[in-house]
Amino acid sequence: MSGVNFIDVAKTYEDGTRAVKGLNLEVKSGEFLVLVGPSGCGKTTTLRMLAGLEEVSEGEIRIDGAKVNDLPPKARDIGMVFQSYALYPHKSVEQNLTFGMEMMKGQEALSGNEIDSRVKEISNLLGIAELLGKRPKELSGGQRQRVALGRALIRRPKVLLMDEPLSNLDAKLRNQMRIELRRLHEEHGTTTVYVTHDQIEAMTLADRIVIMDGGELQQHATPQVCYNNPANDFVREFLCQHIDEMVDTANQIVSKR
Ligand SMILES: Nc1ncnc2c1ncn2[C@@H]1O[C@H](COP(=O)(O)OP(=O)(O)OP(=O)(O)O)[C@@H](O)[C@H]1O
Ligand SMILES: [Mg+2]
Numbered sequence: 441m442s443g444v445n446f447i448d449v450a451k452t453y454e455d456g457t458r459a460v461k462g463l464n465l466e467v468k469s470g471e472f473l474v475l476v477g478p479s480g481c482g483k484t485t486t487l488r489m490l491a492g493l494e495e496v497s498e499g500e501i502r503i504d505g506a507k508v509n510d511l512p513p514k515a516r517d518i519g520m521v522f523q524s525y526a527l528y529p530h531k532s533v534e535q536n537l538t539f540g541m542e543m544m545k546g547q548e549a550l551s552g553n554e555i556d557s558r559v560k561e562i563s564n565l566l567g568i569a570e571l572l573g574k575r576p577k578e579l580s581g582g583q584r585q586r587v588a589l590g591r592a593l594i595r596r597p598k599v600l601l602m603d604e605p606l607s608n609l610d611a612k613l614r615n616q617m618r619i620e621l622r623r624l625h626e627e628h629g630t631t632t633v634y635v636t637h638d639q640i641e642a643m644t645l646a647d648r649i650v651i652m653d654g655g656e657l658q659q660h661a662t663p664q665v666c667y668n669n670p671a672n673d674f675v676r677e678f679l680c681q682h683i684d685e686m687v688d689t690a691n692q693i694v695s696k697r
Contacts, residue, residue: 450499473647477652492513
């Protein structure tokens, strides 16, 4: 089990953009944390710093209590699913899933049987069992996204990072996948940080939500607490009003039937 700490973390890009400011945040071991906020508020930057894909300008990031600022991505045992998912174009779906595991060496090395059983489990879960022999260019966008998700999950990393992983899926599949992601999380208890700009997605997936605006953390609490006791006007408008409006719309639709 692995916890994550951000201590006074800030990111200033080369052009002077201050994307993240003074971030203090604990992701508890085994927690499903959702980072939510409007476009440009610093969600992806936060995730990329944790993954080691972006340098930390100020402060410290710790995994399991150990500072990781200077560790390369590979040494952090983190699984990632990003908005733009790159699959290996010349490998089959199955090879895309297993590639990361076949590279595991020494103590971490997995037997062929273990790899096969994980492929079976994950491909059934994600509904891609029939696609194992295909290549990425033969898949739809949603199917590719599920393969990318499978590739991150199958390795069972210490920490799982997801940046809008369901954005290319249709509404029905997105709902299904949300339920599956939650179920998977309950089963494996992997510490997870999930980024979305969708309030409903955040509310339904998270153990705790982190709401950001302008690179700054606005509130960090359970979905219920954020909704019932918004920390400030921004949270009230971004979260509470938005959800109330969705509920109103749903009620109007039902009352017209
Ligand atoms: N490489 C970069 N160089 C300079 N500025 C950047 C860079 N990447 C991001 N930014 C800026 O940093 C801020 C935060 O960007 P970030 O991508 O973290 O936002 P986000 O919350 O993920 O937004 P979205 O919901 O649109 O994905 C934005 O103002 C963005 O323009
Ligand atoms: Mg982003």
